[in-house]
Amino acid sequence: MPEDKTARRRELYSLLGDLPDRRETVRSEKVSEERRETYVLEKLVLDLNGIEDVPAYFIRPVNAAKGQRLPVVLYNHAHGGDYALGKDELLNGSRFLQKRPYAEELTARGYGALCIDHWVFGARSGRTESAVFKQMLWEGKVLWGMMVFDTLRALDYLLTRPDADPDRIATLGLSMGSTMAWWAAALDERIKVCIDLCCLTDFHALIETNNLDGHGVYYYVPGLLKHFTTAQINALISPRPHLALAGNLDALTPPKGLDRVDGEMKKAYAADCAPTGAWKLFRQDVKHEETAQMRAEVVGFLEKWL
Numbered sequence: 001m002p003e004d005k006t007a008r009r010r011e012l013y014s015l016l017g018d019l020p021d022r023r024e025t026v027r028s029e030k031v032s033e034e035r036r037e038t039y040v041l042e043k044l045v046l047d048l049n050g051i052e053d054v055p056a057y058f059i060r061p062v063n064a065a066k067g068q069r070l071p072v073v074l075y076n077h078a079h080g081g082d083y084a085l086g087k088d089e090l091l092n093g094s095r096f097l098q099k100r101p102y103a104e105e106l107t108a109r110g111y112g113a114l115c116i117d118h119w120v121f122g123a124r125s126g127r128t129e130s131a132v133f134k135q136m137l138w139e140g141k142v143l144w145g146m147m148v149f150d151t152l153r154a155l156d157y158l159l160t161r162p163d164a165d166p167d168r169i170a171t172l173g174l175s176m177g178s179t180m181a182w183w184a185a186a187l188d189e190r191i192k193v194c195i196d197l198c199c200l201t202d203f204h205a206l207i208e209t210n211n212l213d214g215h216g217v218y219y220y221v222p223g224l225l226k227h228f229t230t231a232q233i234n235a236l237i238s239p240r241p242h243l244a245l246a247g248n249l250d251a252l253t254p255p256k257g258l259d260r261v262d263g264e265m266k267k268a269y270a271a272d273c274a275p276t277g278a279w280k281l282f283r284q285d286v287k288h289e290e291t292a293q294m295r296a297e298v299v300g301f302l303e304k305w306l
Contacts, residue, residue, distance in 0.1 A: 005236050009187055012228060012236070015221055016145025017136070020049045026157040038062060039107035041091070046116065048153035049146065055123040056116040056154065057087050060163060061107040069165040070112040071306045074155055074191070075102060076173030076180035077115060077122075079216060083129070086122020089177075090115040096174055096198070096288060098295045109299065111306070112164060116154050118147050118176075120218075133217045143218045151184045159190065168192060170306050172298070174290060175199050175252075179219070182244075186236035193241045193305045195298055198288050200244040200281070202230045202257025209254045230257070231264035238265070239274030241305035245294045247286040258283065278305075 013019075027047040034041050042058040064070060077089040080096060090113060093101040106113050120129045133143045159166050170193035171181040178199030185194035203225060206212060234242070242265075246253045262281045269279040282297045 003235075008232075009236060012233065013187055015142075015224055015227060016148055017142030017222075018140040019145060019149045020051070022149075022153065022156070024050075026153055026160065028157060035062060038104050040064075041103075046154065046157055048116070048150045048157070052124065054116050054150060054154075055087065056114060057090055058112065058114050058161075059090070059103050059107055060112040061110055064110075064112075064163070068163065069168075070110070070163055071168035071170070072112040072114065072158060072164045073102075073106055073302075074151070074158060074169065074171040074184070075106075075113045075115040076151065076171065076177030076184075077118065078174050078178075079121075079176035079218070083121050083125040086117040086125070087115040088122065094174075097290045098292060100295075102172070105295070105299065109303070111302070114154060114158050116150060118150065118180075119143060129216055129218055142221055144221050147180065147218065148183050148187070151180055152188055155184070155188060155190060166190065168306055170195065170302060173197065175288065176218070182234055182237065182242075185240065185242070186233045189240070191240070193243075193302065194237050195243045195245075195301060197245045197290055197294065197298070198247060198250060199252060200230070200234070200246055200258065200261055201253050202260050204229065205254040205257025205260065206252075208256070209251070211251050211254070214252050229264075231261045231268075234261060234265060235268040238268045239272035239278055241275075241278045241301070243280050243282065243297065243301040245282045245290070245297060246284075247288060248283055249285055250288045252288060 029045045031043040039059040044056040046054045046056050048054045075090050091103045117124045171191050172195045173181045174197035178196035181196040185191040248255050265279045
């Protein structure tokens with residue numbers, strides 16, 4: 001009997017701790033707008049969770065026509081121990097990414113993008129990750145759950161914008177942003193394309209290679225392994241297009257784990273009669289980094305499926 005994906009999504013969401021109510025409309029404030037070479041930058045403040053304001057960037061191509069609905073990427077920034085960077089990664093890149101920032105890459109190709117500061121990053125970095133994690137644990141909350149919640153609420157906001165095409169929404173990120181991409185896409189079918197860079201981590205392979213400390217405490221969800229493997233979460237994205245990119249020398253994505261997830265995804269996409277190429281795992285013998293070939297794969301995948 002085919003798996004009930006709706007029920008499994010509810011089960012996955014239920015593991016994320018005590019979460020705020022999602023029924024309220026997302027309140028937003030545009031702080032400023034400025035024109036850059038390839039894009040227009042809107043600086044926003046969003047009320048996603050009712051606890052603390054969330055600074056965000058929305059970018060659109062400079063040549064976008066007024067009223068034009070754009071394909072949009074929900075961009076998820078990385079961790080990398082750089083708590084000050086946050087959403088500025090979209091505009092300025094990082095040491096793990098190719099030199100051309102994704103803001104320029106995406107808007108030059110006709111895409112809009114939204115990126116928020118996650119808990120303890122960017123303008124929200126006033127408290128340490130460990131302090132926020134500990135307080136949330138006491139309160140019955142899960143830091144990763146609250147991060148995922150903010151992402152889903154950012155998607156709620158994005159789909160209220162008249163310049164965003166609701167049928168052409170992708171999500172993209174590297175490292176922590178990669179994990180966020182596949183969690184968000186697994187939980188929300190409004191995301192039509194998922195691209196994750198350098199963090200398709202098989203949980204059990206991470207245990208087997210004794211590298212649990214490779215991820216910060218934000219990453220760990222109580223009781224998760226009683227209910228889901230990495231492959232089972234990612235199978236909830238099928239049959240929607242999903243590109244994963246990984247380095248075989250990256251300690252955060254052990255090769256045996258990549259093999260395991262790839263095998264399960266091929267079965268899931270075949271069972272769902274997905275279009276040829278809708279699932280793709282691109283691997284290179286590199287560490288935790290985006291290569292030029294990876295960037296070309298990302299761009300090509302977006303052009304094909306979004």
